[in-house]
Amino acid sequence: MSSDVAAPWNPTEFEQQLREQGRAYHIYHPFNVMLNSGQATREQIQGWVANRFYYQISIPRKDAAIIANCPDRDVRRRWVERILDHDGHGDDPGGIEAWLRLAEAVGLERAEVEGLTRLIPGVRFAVDAYVNFARQAPWQEAVCSSLTELFAPAIHRQRLSSWPEHYPWIEQDGLQYFRSRVSLAQRDVNHGLAVTLAYFKTREQQQRALQVLKFKLDILWAMNDAMAQHYGVQS
Numbered sequence: 001m002s003s004d005v006a007a008p009w010n011p012t013e014f015e016q017q018l019r020e021q022g023r024a025y026h027i028y029h030p031f032n033v034m035l036n037s038g039q040a041t042r043e044q045i046q047g048w049v050a051n052r053f054y055y056q057i058s059i060p061r062k063d064a065a066i067i068a069n070c071p072d073r074d075v076r077r078r079w080v081e082r083i084l085d086h087d088g089h090g091d092d093p094g095g096i097e098a099w100l101r102l103a104e105a106v107g108l109e110r111a112e113v114e115g116l117t118r119l120i121p122g123v124r125f126a127v128d129a130y131v132n133f134a135r136q137a138p139w140q141e142a143v144c145s146s147l148t149e150l151f152a153p154a155i156h157r158q159r160l161s162s163w164p165e166h167y168p169w170i171e172q173d174g175l176q177y178f179r180s181r182v183s184l185a186q187r188d189v190n191h192g193l194a195v196t197l198a199y200f201k202t203r204e205q206q207q208r209a210l211q212v213l214k215f216k217l218d219i220l221w222a223m224n225d226a227m228a229q230h231y232g233v234q235s
């Protein structure tokens with residue numbers, strides 16, 4: 001075997017490499033920094049909530065695409081929980097409904113959010129790229145792309161701790177979505193990481209996993225770029 005083929009990282013090293021990608025998470029995007037440091041206007045917050053709604057309604061379609069491509073019953077029966085989290089089931093109205101409550105709490109009309117009247121083309125294109133990736137890529141790569149959720153609890157906590165102080169005009173019960181995601185993201189990540197660590201074995205495959213994760217980080221970043229361009233950024 002040629003000696004220039006790098007040895008695979010062991011699972012601990014590989015996970016560490018994945019976690020290091022968090023340096024490119026949208027938590028550091030100027031638009032997010034503005035939102036979470038209290039510098040945003042009401043219009044900017046409303047614009048963000050209305051645009052992010054398209055991400056919220058696309059996540060279950062993305063997860064359905066993963067399930068459609070996945071022949072492994074054990075994976076499917078765990079992955080389906082993600083769809084139920086967002087769409088709701090039984091008495092649980094679900095995350096999309098919680099996002100609509102957030103929309104109302106920031107002063108938006110539910111119908112205009114559902115009608116996507118404020119959706120910016122760049123946000124639409126970025127989100128659609130995520131759903132299309134999940135449709136077309138091997139299902140394990142689509143699972144890997146969800147691992148930005150490794151970094152999501154920190155951004156939800158940031159909102160929970162800073163928004164009430166900076167934006168007292170937002171009804172506090174509207175923040176429930178962020179509260180619910182802290183533990184759900186942790187559960188999702190445990191499963192997504194287990195699949196990723198088991199599937200990407202060689203160094204070349206592991207490098208591919210890092211590329212896939214970067215692609216997803218870029219989607220989140222591009223959504224913020226589009227919103228910053230449209231609504232402006234101040235610091």
Ligand SMILES: O=C(O)c1cc(C(=O)O)c2c(n1)C(=O)C(=O)c1cc(C(=O)O)[nH]c1-2
Pocket residue numbers: 059145146147148149150151152155156181220
């Ligand atoms: O508010 C955020 O910054 C944020 C980011 C992400 C993410 O990192 O993809 C998700 C969420 N929220 C989220 O609420 C959520 O349900 C979610 C699902 C997924 C996914 O890729 O399957 N990401 C995220």
